[in-house]
Amino acid sequence: MNDVTQPVSRTVGILAGMGPxxxxxxxxxxxxxxxxxxxxxxxxxxxxSYPEHWMAQLPVPDRTLALSDASAEQPLDAMARGLRQLASLGATAIAIPCNTAHAWHAALQERVPEVELLHIASETATDVERRGLARVALLATEGTYGAGLYGHAFDALGIQCLLPDQAARKRLMQGIYDGVKAGDLALAQQCFTEVGEQLRAQHGDIALVMACTEIPLALPQAPAARGWTLIDPTAILANALARRAYARA
Amino acid sequence: MNDVTQPVSRTVGILAGMGPxxxxxxxxxxxxxxxxxxxxxxxxxxxxSYPEHWMAQLPVPDRTLALSDASAEQPLDAMARGLRQLASLGATAIAIPCNTAHAWHAALQERVPEVELLHIASETATDVERRGLARVALLATEGTYGAGLYGHAFDALGIQCLLPDQAARKRLMQGIYDGVKAGDLALAQQCFTEVGEQLRAQHGDIALVMACTEIPLALPQAPAARGWTLIDPTAILANALARRAYARA
Structure with a gap:
């Protein structure tokens, strides 16, 4: 029996493990x-009062590697399996806290049409538009840059999306893989702040979109990043999933 | 195809939401x-390299209320449903990060005999014995005290388990419900440190077992608790579940 003050909510899912x-x-x-x-x-x-939510942390093959090398193990089947299991548990909306994984968003949504699969870049672009920002700079993996995930979403709303140069992108990959994923937060902070400083030297006090879920685990805590405008797509996606969970059916 | 350096692991489950x-x-x-x-x-x-793990955060009826009032909504069916779902996802071992919920441990294990349901108090007592402690003091909910969950586990290993008095227990319940569960961490810290100070005044520098999963969310960060010996059954249970996940089948 529900208390009359209890909100109505729907089951939602989180497909994760990328990284844990x-x-x-x-x-x-x-x-x-x-x-x-x-x-x-x-x-x-x-x-x-909280909605029922299920989180799957699955060992999914590396997303950026799969995008750059077609002969590498591909993540689509592992992710689709997790999505189907989440749907079978009753999830009506699902979020994937991995930006690069969204390169397979359309293929995944097609395989599991009965659930709403949120899109991290669309949610972020909408949020950036709401804040009234005309341009941002994108910190991401090579896979996310290559797939143009954020470029399309920002373009659609007329927001300029600036990218770091090749050397800076390599530095971001080092911070993500040798830093956060390998548990070396000091290295991660060094790599991320270096790229941030370069982008700010080029473009002024520009908002930095932390478009890899590993980046917000290290950059906001770095002393050098104090006072920077950081946009966290992970937090934006979490808010979007909470709104879906409490949306009346 | 697994890399030869990848460890073998088994799927494990977490039955949670008590609180989220x-x-x-x-x-x-x-x-x-x-x-x-x-x-x-x-x-x-x-x-x-991480084991596949699933976490269910379910809206489970209040455990302490159910133990004190047989006419209150009971949590057994909701927890059993979650366990069965986790088992159907392939979980071979399951942990419940809620101490009071362990009052139903035997009933739950009986309903889902195909999985190993870890017991937070048994794991904690084994850990305390390994540290060579002869006595501890227990911070818990009324439900956990009433069910004697830790008393039995410590008794079995000859470890003395001291309890706070009635007024202190009320203060702990206030810190758990009006503090952590309601998002008021300052109140929680005040309640928990007051009880800790009282126990230390009575028994000296005794190890305090934080036997409600809400307590480690506030007490260790309290300035007054600096230098105290705090034992965290939640962390002990998490370690035990990781060992199960990497145990070769």
Whole structure:
């Protein structure tokens, strides 16, 4: 029996493991977004006020490697399997806290048409437009740059999306793989702030979109990044999933 | 195709939502425990080195209320449903990051005999024995005290388990429900440190077992608790689940 003050909610899913620490960070942001939603809507914050949510942390083949080398193990089947399992658990909307994985967004949505698969770049572009920003710079993996995930989303809203040069992109990959994924946060901070400083030297106080879920695990805590405008697509996606969970069916 | 340096692992499950922030903290500790295991065993720390794990955050009726009032909504069916779903996803071992929920441990294990359901108090007692401690003091919910969950586990290993008085227990419940679960961490810290100070005044520098998953979300960060010996059953359970995941079948 539901308390009359309890909100109606729907089951949602999180397809994660890319990497696992980013999955943890995403579910933390999702729970925080639900708590904010409850407070804003005047509901008591109780264990039972949160929507049912399932998180799968699966060992998915590397996304950037798969995009650059067609003979490498591809992640589509592993992700599609996880999505189908989440759908069978009753999830009506699913978020994937991995930017590069969105290169397979259309293929995945086609395989599991019964759920709404959120798109991290579309949600981010909408949020950036809402903030009234005319241009941003993109920190991402080679896979995300190559697939043009954010370029398309920002273009559609008339927002200019600036990219770092080749050397800076290599430095970002080092921070992501040898840094965060390998547990070396000091190296990650060094790589990410170096690229941020370069972009700010070129373009002034530009908003930096942290478009790989590993980047917000290190960059915002770096002393050099204090005062920078950082946009976190992971947090934006978590908020979007919370809104879907509390949307009345 | 697995890299030869990749460890063999089994799927494990986390039945959570009691409360959701404690579930997030548990999966964070689990991922950290897996990373430690990988380093200790000489495996590279890659996304694909982590075991497949599923976390269900379900709206489960209040455990302590159910134990004190037989006419209140009972949590057994909701928890059993979650366990069966985790088992159907392939989980071979499951942890529940809620101490009070372990009052139903035997009933749950009976309903889902095909998986190993870890017991937070047994794992903690074994860990405390390994540290060579002869006595501890227990911070918990009324439900956990009433069910004698830790008393039995510590007794079995000859470890003395001291309990706070009635007024202190009320203060702990306030810190758990009006503090952590309701998002008021300052109140939670005040309640928890007050009880800790009282126990230390009575028993000296005794190890405090934080036997409610909400307590480690506030007490260790409290300035007053600096230098105290705190035992975190949530972290012990997370380590135990990581060991199960990497145990060869």
């Amino acid at each position: 620490a980013a999955g943890v960070d995403f579910v933390r942001l999702f729970v925080a977004a639900c708590e904010s939603w409850l407070r804003e809507h005047g509901h008591p914050v109780l264990d039972q | 922030a404690a579930g997030v903290d548990f999966v964070r500790l689990f991922v950290a425990a897996c990373e430690s295991w990988l380093r200790e065993h000489g495996h590279p720390v890659l996304d694909q």
